Amino acid sequence: MSAVTSLTSLSFLHRASSPRTTSLPAIAPSLSYPRVCTKLASTVTCCSSSSSSSPSLSASVNGGVERRTVSERSAIRLGLPSKGRMAADTLELLKNCQLSVKQVNPRQYVAEIPQLSNLEVWFQRPKDIVRKLLSGDLDLGMVGLDTVGEYGKGSDDLVIVHDALGYGDCRLSLAIPGYGIFENINSLEELAQMSQWSEERPLRVATGFTYLGPKFLKENGVKHVIFSTADGALEAAPAMGIADAILDLVSSGTTLRENNLKEIEGGVVLESEAVLVGSRESLTKRNGVLDTTHEILERFEAHLRAIGQFMVTANMRGSSAEEVAERVLSQPSLSGLQGPTVSPVFCKSSQAVQADYYAIVVCVPKKALYKSVQQLRAIGGSGVLISPLTYIFDEETPRWKELLSKLGL
Ligand SMILES: Nc1ncnc2c1ncn2[C@@H]1O[C@H](COP(=O)(O)OP(=O)(O)OP(=O)(O)O)[C@@H](O)[C@H]1O
Numbered sequence: 101m102s103a104v105t106s107l108t109s110l111s112f113l114h115r116a117s118s119p120r121t122t123s124l125p126a127i128a129p130s131l132s133y134p135r136v137c138t139k140l141a142s143t144v145t146c147c148s149s150s151s152s153s154s155p156s157l158s159a160s161v162n163g164g165v166e167r168r169t170v171s172e173r174s175a176i177r178l179g180l181p182s183k184g185r186m187a188a189d190t191l192e193l194l195k196n197c198q199l200s201v202k203q204v205n206p207r208q209y210v211a212e213i214p215q216l217s218n219l220e221v222w223f224q225r226p227k228d229i230v231r232k233l234l235s236g237d238l239d240l241g242m243v244g245l246d247t248v249g250e251y252g253k254g255s256d257d258l259v260i261v262h263d264a265l266g267y268g269d270c271r272l273s274l275a276i277p278g279y280g281i282f283e284n285i286n287s288l289e290e291l292a293q294m295s296q297w298s299e300e301r302p303l304r305v306a307t308g309f310t311y312l313g314p315k316f317l318k319e320n321g322v323k324h325v326i327f328s329t330a331d332g333a334l335e336a337a338p339a340m341g342i343a344d345a346i347l348d349l350v351s352s353g354t355t356l357r358e359n360n361l362k363e364i365e366g367g368v369v370l371e372s373e374a375v376l377v378g379s380r381e382s383l384t385k386r387n388g389v390l391d392t393t394h395e396i397l398e399r400f401e402a403h404l405r406a407i408g409q410f411m412v413t414a415n416m417r418g419s420s421a422e423e424v425a426e427r428v429l430s431q432p433s434l435s436g437l438q439g440p441t442v443s444p445v446f447c448k449s450s451q452a453v454q455a456d457y458y459a460i461v462v463c464v465p466k467k468a469l470y471k472s473v474q475q476l477r478a479i480g481g482s483g484v485l486i487s488p489l490t491y492i493f494d495e496e497t498p499r500w501k502e503l504l505s506k507l508g509l
Pocket residue numbers: 183184185186225226227243244245246247268269270349350351352372373374
Protein backbone atom coordinates (compact mmCIF):
# COMPACT_ATOMS: atom_id res chain seq x y z
CA MET A 101 0.00 0.00 0.00
CA SER A 102 1.29 3.47 -0.71
CA ALA A 103 -0.16 6.92 -0.96
CA VAL A 104 0.86 10.53 -0.59
CA THR A 105 -0.98 12.63 1.95
CA SER A 106 -0.11 16.08 3.19
CA LEU A 107 1.27 17.04 6.59
CA THR A 108 -0.75 20.18 6.13
CA SER A 109 -4.07 18.66 5.22
CA LEU A 110 -5.44 22.05 4.23
CA SER A 111 -2.92 22.52 1.46
CA PHE A 112 -3.59 18.97 0.28
CA LEU A 113 -7.30 19.60 0.12
CA HIS A 114 -6.63 22.80 -1.75
CA ARG A 115 -4.50 20.97 -4.27
CA ALA A 116 -6.95 18.14 -4.67
CA SER A 117 -9.82 20.48 -5.32
CA SER A 118 -7.93 22.72 -7.72
CA PRO A 119 -9.74 22.95 -11.04
CA ARG A 120 -6.50 22.58 -13.05
CA THR A 121 -5.11 19.31 -11.78
CA THR A 122 -2.73 16.89 -13.43
CA SER A 123 -2.11 13.52 -11.82
CA LEU A 124 1.48 12.38 -11.36
CA PRO A 125 2.33 9.47 -13.63
CA ALA A 126 1.61 6.19 -11.89
CA ILE A 127 4.69 4.11 -11.13
CA ALA A 128 2.80 1.04 -9.98
CA PRO A 129 -0.81 0.06 -10.21
CA SER A 130 -0.86 -0.50 -6.45
CA LEU A 131 0.30 3.06 -5.73
CA SER A 132 -2.06 5.96 -5.70
CA TYR A 133 -0.92 9.57 -6.06
CA PRO A 134 -2.35 12.90 -5.11
CA ARG A 135 -3.57 15.07 -7.88
CA VAL A 136 -1.13 17.95 -7.88
CA CYS A 137 -1.87 21.33 -9.38
CA THR A 138 0.95 22.20 -11.73
CA LYS A 139 0.22 25.93 -11.27
CA LEU A 140 2.19 26.88 -14.32
CA ALA A 141 2.34 30.41 -15.53
CA SER A 142 2.74 28.85 -18.95
CA THR A 143 -0.49 26.93 -18.50
CA VAL A 144 -2.26 30.20 -17.82
CA THR A 145 -0.64 31.86 -20.82
CA CYS A 146 -1.52 28.82 -22.87
CA CYS A 147 -5.20 29.23 -22.02
CA SER A 148 -5.26 32.85 -23.06
CA SER A 149 -3.14 32.20 -26.13
CA SER A 150 -5.22 29.29 -27.30
CA SER A 151 -8.21 31.56 -27.50
CA SER A 152 -6.34 33.59 -30.12
CA SER A 153 -6.45 32.33 -33.65
CA SER A 154 -2.67 32.28 -34.11
CA PRO A 155 -1.92 29.36 -36.44
CA SER A 156 1.68 29.12 -35.23
CA LEU A 157 0.71 28.03 -31.74
CA SER A 158 0.52 24.35 -31.01
CA ALA A 159 0.38 22.37 -27.79
CA SER A 160 1.27 18.86 -26.71
CA VAL A 161 1.48 17.11 -23.36
CA ASN A 162 4.95 16.42 -22.01
CA GLY A 163 5.62 14.79 -18.62
CA GLY A 164 2.26 15.98 -17.34
CA VAL A 165 3.00 19.53 -18.51
CA GLU A 166 1.30 21.09 -21.48
CA ARG A 167 3.97 21.98 -24.01
CA ARG A 168 3.62 24.93 -26.32
CA THR A 169 5.58 25.57 -29.43
CA VAL A 170 5.52 29.26 -30.18
CA SER A 171 7.38 29.63 -33.42
CA GLU A 172 7.41 33.45 -33.37
CA ARG A 173 9.65 33.61 -30.28
CA SER A 174 13.11 34.18 -31.64
CA ALA A 175 15.07 34.98 -28.45
CA ILE A 176 16.76 32.10 -26.67
CA ARG A 177 15.70 31.81 -23.03
CA LEU A 178 17.91 30.75 -20.13
CA GLY A 179 16.26 30.20 -16.74
CA LEU A 180 18.29 31.02 -13.62
CA PRO A 181 17.26 30.60 -9.95
CA SER A 182 15.63 33.83 -8.79
CA LYS A 183 16.52 33.31 -5.12
CA GLY A 184 17.58 30.70 -2.62
CA ARG A 185 20.84 28.86 -2.18
CA MET A 186 21.48 28.28 -5.89
CA ALA A 187 21.03 31.89 -7.03
CA ALA A 188 24.30 33.55 -5.98
CA ASP A 189 26.53 30.62 -6.99
CA THR A 190 24.89 30.47 -10.42
CA LEU A 191 25.61 34.15 -11.11
CA GLU A 192 29.14 33.71 -9.75
CA LEU A 193 29.89 30.83 -12.11
CA LEU A 194 28.58 32.78 -15.09
CA LYS A 195 30.62 35.83 -14.06
CA ASN A 196 33.76 33.73 -13.73
CA CYS A 197 33.15 32.53 -17.28
CA GLN A 198 32.91 36.16 -18.46
CA LEU A 199 29.17 35.76 -18.90
CA SER A 200 28.05 38.40 -16.40
CA VAL A 201 24.30 38.74 -16.09
CA LYS A 202 23.12 42.34 -16.43
CA GLN A 203 20.01 42.86 -14.36
CA VAL A 204 18.65 46.38 -14.11
CA ASN A 205 17.32 45.83 -10.59
CA PRO A 206 16.90 42.74 -8.39
CA ARG A 207 13.09 42.79 -8.62
CA GLN A 208 13.20 42.59 -12.40
CA TYR A 209 12.95 39.01 -13.57
CA VAL A 210 14.41 39.46 -17.03
CA ALA A 211 18.06 40.22 -17.74
CA GLU A 212 20.71 39.75 -20.40
CA ILE A 213 24.21 38.46 -20.87
CA PRO A 214 25.81 40.95 -23.28
CA GLN A 215 28.33 38.38 -24.56
CA LEU A 216 25.52 36.11 -25.75
CA SER A 217 23.45 37.83 -28.36
CA ASN A 218 19.77 37.02 -28.69
CA LEU A 219 19.71 35.46 -25.21
CA GLU A 220 17.21 36.39 -22.52
CA VAL A 221 17.81 35.44 -18.91
CA TRP A 222 14.66 34.77 -16.91
CA PHE A 223 14.87 34.50 -13.13
CA GLN A 224 12.55 31.82 -11.81
CA ARG A 225 12.22 29.45 -8.84
CA PRO A 226 14.22 26.26 -9.60
CA LYS A 227 11.16 24.03 -9.86
CA ASP A 228 9.53 26.50 -12.25
CA ILE A 229 12.64 26.47 -14.43
CA VAL A 230 12.16 22.74 -14.96
CA ARG A 231 8.43 23.10 -15.53
CA LYS A 232 9.01 25.88 -18.05
CA LEU A 233 11.60 23.84 -19.91
CA LEU A 234 8.95 21.16 -20.26
CA SER A 235 6.28 23.60 -21.34
CA GLY A 236 8.53 25.18 -23.96
CA ASP A 237 8.75 28.57 -22.23
CA LEU A 238 12.48 28.21 -21.51
CA ASP A 239 15.19 26.61 -23.62
CA LEU A 240 18.02 26.21 -21.09
CA GLY A 241 18.25 26.29 -17.32
CA MET A 242 20.66 25.99 -14.42
CA VAL A 243 19.25 24.12 -11.41
CA GLY A 244 20.07 21.21 -9.08
CA LEU A 245 19.93 17.71 -10.53
CA ASP A 246 17.42 16.81 -7.79
CA THR A 247 15.02 19.45 -9.13
CA VAL A 248 15.39 18.12 -12.66
CA GLY A 249 14.63 14.60 -11.39
CA GLU A 250 11.67 15.59 -9.26
CA TYR A 251 9.90 18.04 -11.53
CA GLY A 252 11.11 16.59 -14.84
CA LYS A 253 9.67 13.21 -13.84
CA GLY A 254 12.00 11.39 -16.18
CA SER A 255 10.84 13.34 -19.24
CA ASP A 256 12.80 12.54 -22.35
CA ASP A 257 12.61 16.21 -23.34
CA LEU A 258 15.10 17.24 -20.64
CA VAL A 259 18.73 16.81 -21.64
CA ILE A 260 21.57 17.34 -19.17
CA VAL A 261 24.18 19.42 -20.98
CA HIS A 262 26.69 19.79 -18.11
CA ASP A 263 26.23 17.49 -15.13
CA ALA A 264 28.77 18.92 -12.68
CA LEU A 265 28.82 22.70 -12.35
CA GLY A 266 30.67 22.45 -9.03
CA TYR A 267 28.17 23.96 -6.59
CA GLY A 268 24.90 23.07 -4.87
CA ASP A 269 26.26 19.69 -3.79
CA CYS A 270 23.83 17.64 -1.74
CA ARG A 271 22.16 14.25 -1.72
CA LEU A 272 18.56 13.16 -1.55
CA SER A 273 18.56 10.68 1.27
CA LEU A 274 16.25 8.67 3.50
CA ALA A 275 16.71 9.24 7.24
CA ILE A 276 15.23 7.59 10.31
CA PRO A 277 15.43 8.31 14.05
CA GLY A 278 18.53 7.06 15.83
CA TYR A 279 16.46 5.97 18.82
CA GLY A 280 13.55 3.70 19.80
CA ILE A 281 12.60 0.93 17.38
CA PHE A 282 15.13 2.29 14.85
CA GLU A 283 18.15 2.17 17.15
CA ASN A 284 19.62 -0.95 15.51
CA ILE A 285 18.37 -0.30 11.99
CA ASN A 286 21.20 0.80 9.72
CA SER A 287 20.18 -0.09 6.18
CA LEU A 288 17.24 0.24 3.83
CA GLU A 289 16.99 -3.54 3.74
CA GLU A 290 16.71 -3.74 7.54
CA LEU A 291 14.15 -0.93 7.53
CA ALA A 292 12.05 -2.67 4.89
CA GLN A 293 12.14 -5.96 6.78
CA MET A 294 10.94 -4.55 10.12
CA SER A 295 7.92 -6.48 11.29
CA GLN A 296 6.15 -3.27 12.31
CA TRP A 297 5.04 -2.35 8.77
CA SER A 298 1.81 -3.75 7.45
CA GLU A 299 -1.06 -2.77 5.21
CA GLU A 300 -2.82 -1.29 8.24
CA ARG A 301 0.28 0.34 9.71
CA PRO A 302 2.63 1.29 6.87
CA LEU A 303 6.00 3.00 7.14
CA ARG A 304 5.21 6.72 7.08
CA VAL A 305 7.68 8.82 5.06
CA ALA A 306 7.58 12.62 4.99
CA THR A 307 9.08 14.15 1.87
CA GLY A 308 8.91 17.10 -0.49
CA PHE A 309 9.94 14.70 -3.27
CA THR A 310 6.59 13.17 -4.07
CA TYR A 311 7.74 11.80 -7.42
CA LEU A 312 11.25 10.54 -6.64
CA GLY A 313 10.37 9.27 -3.14
CA PRO A 314 7.68 6.74 -4.05
CA LYS A 315 9.62 5.73 -7.18
CA PHE A 316 12.77 5.01 -5.17
CA LEU A 317 11.08 2.99 -2.43
CA LYS A 318 9.07 1.00 -4.95
CA GLU A 319 12.20 0.24 -7.00
CA ASN A 320 13.90 -0.91 -3.82
CA GLY A 321 11.11 -3.29 -2.93
CA VAL A 322 9.85 -1.46 0.16
CA LYS A 323 6.24 -2.51 0.65
CA HIS A 324 3.70 -0.99 3.01
CA VAL A 325 4.74 2.63 2.81
CA ILE A 326 2.74 5.83 2.88
CA PHE A 327 4.02 9.31 2.01
CA SER A 328 3.14 12.69 3.39
CA THR A 329 4.43 16.02 2.16
CA ALA A 330 5.31 19.47 3.48
CA ASP A 331 7.27 22.44 2.21
CA GLY A 332 10.07 22.47 4.78
CA ALA A 333 11.37 21.55 8.23
CA LEU A 334 10.66 17.89 7.47
CA GLU A 335 13.18 16.82 10.08
CA ALA A 336 10.61 17.66 12.74
CA ALA A 337 8.09 15.11 11.46
CA PRO A 338 9.41 11.97 13.28
CA ALA A 339 9.70 13.72 16.66
CA MET A 340 6.21 15.17 16.17
CA GLY A 341 4.91 11.65 15.61
CA ILE A 342 3.78 12.48 12.08
CA ALA A 343 6.25 10.25 10.22
CA ASP A 344 8.64 7.35 10.84
CA ALA A 345 11.20 8.48 8.28
CA ILE A 346 11.99 11.47 6.10
CA LEU A 347 13.34 11.73 2.58
CA ASP A 348 15.04 15.08 2.09
CA LEU A 349 18.16 16.84 0.86
CA VAL A 350 21.25 16.59 3.01
CA SER A 351 24.49 18.47 2.59
CA SER A 352 26.40 19.01 5.84
CA GLY A 353 24.18 16.59 7.78
CA THR A 354 23.76 19.12 10.60
CA THR A 355 19.96 19.33 10.40
CA LEU A 356 19.66 15.54 10.63
CA ARG A 357 22.06 15.35 13.57
CA GLU A 358 20.36 18.17 15.43
CA ASN A 359 17.05 16.33 15.09
CA ASN A 360 18.42 12.91 16.15
CA LEU A 361 18.00 11.42 12.71
CA LYS A 362 20.45 9.20 10.81
CA GLU A 363 20.98 8.22 7.20
CA ILE A 364 21.04 4.52 6.36
CA GLU A 365 22.98 2.33 3.95
CA GLY A 366 21.27 2.12 0.58
CA GLY A 367 19.09 5.11 1.42
CA VAL A 368 20.59 7.66 -1.00
CA VAL A 369 18.18 8.33 -3.85
CA LEU A 370 20.54 10.57 -5.77
CA GLU A 371 23.67 12.69 -5.49
CA SER A 372 23.00 16.18 -6.75
CA GLU A 373 24.79 19.32 -7.81
CA ALA A 374 23.99 22.20 -10.12
CA VAL A 375 23.59 21.23 -13.78
CA LEU A 376 22.96 22.94 -17.10
CA VAL A 377 19.84 21.40 -18.58
CA GLY A 378 18.18 22.01 -21.92
CA SER A 379 14.99 21.16 -23.69
CA ARG A 380 15.56 18.59 -26.43
CA GLU A 381 12.88 20.24 -28.53
CA SER A 382 14.61 23.64 -28.26
CA LEU A 383 18.10 22.25 -28.80
CA THR A 384 17.08 20.44 -31.94
CA LYS A 385 14.48 22.80 -33.37
CA ARG A 386 14.93 26.37 -32.18
CA ASN A 387 17.32 28.53 -34.19
CA GLY A 388 20.58 29.34 -32.44
CA VAL A 389 19.95 27.35 -29.24
CA LEU A 390 22.53 24.69 -30.07
CA ASP A 391 25.22 27.27 -30.96
CA THR A 392 24.60 29.27 -27.80
CA THR A 393 24.65 26.07 -25.75
CA HIS A 394 27.98 25.15 -27.34
CA GLU A 395 29.48 28.48 -26.31
CA ILE A 396 28.16 28.28 -22.74
CA LEU A 397 29.31 24.67 -22.44
CA GLU A 398 32.78 25.46 -23.76
CA ARG A 399 33.20 28.32 -21.30
CA PHE A 400 31.92 26.22 -18.38
CA GLU A 401 34.14 23.25 -19.23
CA ALA A 402 37.21 25.40 -19.80
CA HIS A 403 36.70 27.35 -16.60
CA LEU A 404 35.77 24.40 -14.38
CA ARG A 405 38.76 22.49 -15.64
CA ALA A 406 41.07 25.45 -15.02
CA ILE A 407 40.00 26.14 -11.45
CA GLY A 408 41.31 22.74 -10.37
CA GLN A 409 44.79 23.52 -11.70
CA PHE A 410 47.74 25.88 -11.17
CA MET A 411 50.25 26.86 -13.80
CA VAL A 412 53.77 26.26 -12.50
CA THR A 413 56.88 27.72 -14.09
CA ALA A 414 60.43 27.02 -12.98
CA ASN A 415 63.99 27.25 -14.22
CA MET A 416 66.25 24.26 -14.53
CA ARG A 417 69.81 23.70 -15.67
CA GLY A 418 70.29 21.08 -18.35
CA SER A 419 72.21 20.00 -21.42
CA SER A 420 69.21 20.01 -23.77
CA ALA A 421 65.44 20.53 -23.79
CA GLU A 422 64.94 16.75 -24.18
CA GLU A 423 67.14 15.96 -21.21
CA VAL A 424 65.22 18.48 -19.04
CA ALA A 425 61.89 17.12 -20.27
CA GLU A 426 62.93 13.57 -19.33
CA ARG A 427 63.85 14.70 -15.83
CA VAL A 428 60.51 16.49 -15.43
CA LEU A 429 58.52 13.53 -16.73
CA SER A 430 60.29 11.20 -14.30
CA GLN A 431 58.25 12.87 -11.53
CA PRO A 432 54.66 11.60 -11.11
CA SER A 433 53.10 15.00 -10.27
CA LEU A 434 54.71 16.91 -13.14
CA SER A 435 53.27 15.29 -16.24
CA GLY A 436 50.98 18.28 -16.90
CA LEU A 437 47.99 18.17 -19.21
CA GLN A 438 49.94 16.92 -22.21
CA GLY A 439 53.51 17.04 -20.88
CA PRO A 440 55.78 19.93 -19.91
CA THR A 441 56.62 22.88 -22.15
CA VAL A 442 60.39 23.29 -22.06
CA SER A 443 61.97 26.45 -23.52
CA PRO A 444 65.61 27.50 -23.62
CA VAL A 445 66.53 30.61 -21.65
CA PHE A 446 69.26 32.40 -23.62
CA CYS A 447 72.03 34.11 -21.65
CA LYS A 448 74.77 36.30 -22.95
CA SER A 449 78.17 35.04 -21.81
CA SER A 450 81.54 36.61 -22.69
CA GLN A 451 81.83 34.34 -25.75
CA ALA A 452 78.33 34.04 -27.22
CA VAL A 453 74.63 33.82 -26.58
CA GLN A 454 73.81 30.36 -25.23
CA ALA A 455 71.15 28.36 -23.41
CA ASP A 456 72.51 27.35 -20.01
CA TYR A 457 69.19 26.57 -18.51
CA TYR A 458 65.57 26.01 -19.44
CA ALA A 459 62.18 27.34 -18.36
CA ILE A 460 59.56 24.73 -17.81
CA VAL A 461 55.82 25.31 -17.73
CA VAL A 462 53.47 22.66 -16.43
CA CYS A 463 49.88 22.52 -15.14
CA VAL A 464 49.45 20.76 -11.82
CA PRO A 465 46.29 19.85 -9.90
CA LYS A 466 45.76 22.27 -7.02
CA LYS A 467 45.68 19.47 -4.52
CA ALA A 468 49.07 18.21 -5.67
CA LEU A 469 50.72 21.65 -5.57
CA TYR A 470 53.14 21.20 -2.70
CA LYS A 471 54.12 17.71 -3.84
CA SER A 472 54.85 19.16 -7.29
CA VAL A 473 57.07 21.89 -5.86
CA GLN A 474 59.00 19.29 -3.85
CA GLN A 475 59.45 17.14 -6.97
CA LEU A 476 60.60 20.15 -8.99
CA ARG A 477 63.20 21.01 -6.38
CA ALA A 478 64.35 17.38 -6.24
CA ILE A 479 65.25 17.49 -9.96
CA GLY A 480 67.01 20.86 -9.76
CA GLY A 481 64.17 23.33 -10.32
CA SER A 482 64.54 26.85 -8.98
CA GLY A 483 62.62 30.12 -9.17
CA VAL A 484 59.27 28.31 -9.00
CA LEU A 485 56.31 30.58 -9.90
CA ILE A 486 52.70 29.55 -9.35
CA SER A 487 49.85 31.26 -11.24
CA PRO A 488 46.10 30.69 -11.24
CA LEU A 489 44.43 29.60 -14.47
CA THR A 490 41.19 31.02 -15.81
CA TYR A 491 40.46 28.69 -18.72
CA ILE A 492 41.79 25.50 -20.23
CA PHE A 493 40.28 25.12 -23.69
CA ASP A 494 40.74 21.74 -25.30
CA GLU A 495 40.26 20.91 -28.96
CA GLU A 496 36.71 19.84 -28.25
CA THR A 497 34.89 19.19 -25.03
CA PRO A 498 33.80 15.60 -24.36
CA ARG A 499 30.44 16.86 -23.09
CA TRP A 500 29.71 18.49 -26.44
CA LYS A 501 30.17 15.18 -28.24
CA GLU A 502 27.99 13.52 -25.62
CA LEU A 503 25.29 16.16 -26.11
CA LEU A 504 25.26 15.72 -29.88
CA SER A 505 24.96 11.99 -29.44
CA LYS A 506 22.11 12.35 -26.90
CA LEU A 507 20.32 14.58 -29.42
CA GLY A 508 20.95 12.10 -32.20
CA LEU A 509 22.94 14.70 -34.19
N1 LIG B 1 21.36 21.42 2.13
C1 LIG B 1 20.60 21.64 1.09
N2 LIG B 1 19.28 21.65 1.27
C2 LIG B 1 18.47 21.90 0.23
N3 LIG B 1 18.89 22.14 -1.01
C3 LIG B 1 20.20 22.13 -1.24
C4 LIG B 1 21.11 21.90 -0.20
N4 LIG B 1 22.34 21.97 -0.69
C5 LIG B 1 22.21 22.23 -1.98
N5 LIG B 1 20.91 22.33 -2.34
C6 LIG B 1 20.41 22.62 -3.69
O1 LIG B 1 19.63 23.81 -3.61
C7 LIG B 1 18.33 23.59 -4.16
C8 LIG B 1 17.29 24.24 -3.29
O2 LIG B 1 17.46 25.58 -3.31
P1 LIG B 1 16.34 26.47 -2.64
O3 LIG B 1 15.99 25.93 -1.29
O4 LIG B 1 16.79 27.83 -2.70
O5 LIG B 1 15.22 26.29 -3.70
P2 LIG B 1 13.77 25.77 -3.54
O6 LIG B 1 13.78 24.47 -2.79
O7 LIG B 1 13.16 25.78 -4.90
O8 LIG B 1 13.13 26.93 -2.70
P3 LIG B 1 12.15 26.77 -1.50
O9 LIG B 1 12.83 25.87 -0.48
O10 LIG B 1 12.01 28.16 -1.03
O11 LIG B 1 10.91 26.17 -2.09
C9 LIG B 1 18.10 22.12 -4.14
O12 LIG B 1 17.25 21.72 -5.18
C10 LIG B 1 19.49 21.53 -4.25
O13 LIG B 1 19.81 21.33 -5.61
